[in-house]
Amino acid sequence: LLVLILLLQFMAESPWGRVLRAVREDEEATMALGKNTFNYKLQAFALGGALMGLAGALFAVTLGYVSPSSSFAPTVTFSVWVMVIVGGSGNNRGAIVGAFLIYGMEWLSVQLKDLVPQNPL
Incomplete structure (x- = not known):
């Protein structure tokens, strides 16, 4: 991931x-400067698609199987969007910081659940 x-x-x-x-x-x-903007957009789209395909293949290998019903629940998609929004969508570092913050909050809430009384008087 770091190399990528x-x-x-x-x-x-x-x-x-x-x-x-x-x-x-x-x-x-940009077109006035003589750049073929269609080709550059097509290259960016192809590169993004290739990276997403690689990520999907690695995720499938990690899971051991591929199933549309068990891969991504709506809550996972929502969590990813929140991570990007919290970290900032303008750069990759912000998205990584957002991911650490959100996962950290999720982990902390699981760890602290035993400290909260379950049956209040």
Whole structure:
């Protein structure tokens, strides 16, 4: 995971990543500079799809099986969105910090559940 994050950071700071940021900010201005914005968007889409496919394959290997009903409950999807929102969607470091914060809060709530009385008077 760390190697992948470092590789993506390197790609974001490369000329290719700068063109993608320019396309994000102002596609018409990027086209005026002579860049084929369609090809850059297609490359970014293909790279994102390949990374998601790799993540799905690794997740399936970790689980040992693939089943649409048991893989992701709506609560897991909601948790991932909360992690991204808490950490900030503008950068990868923020999403990682958000994941640690949310998982930390979930872990802490499980650990502290025995300290709370279950049958109040």
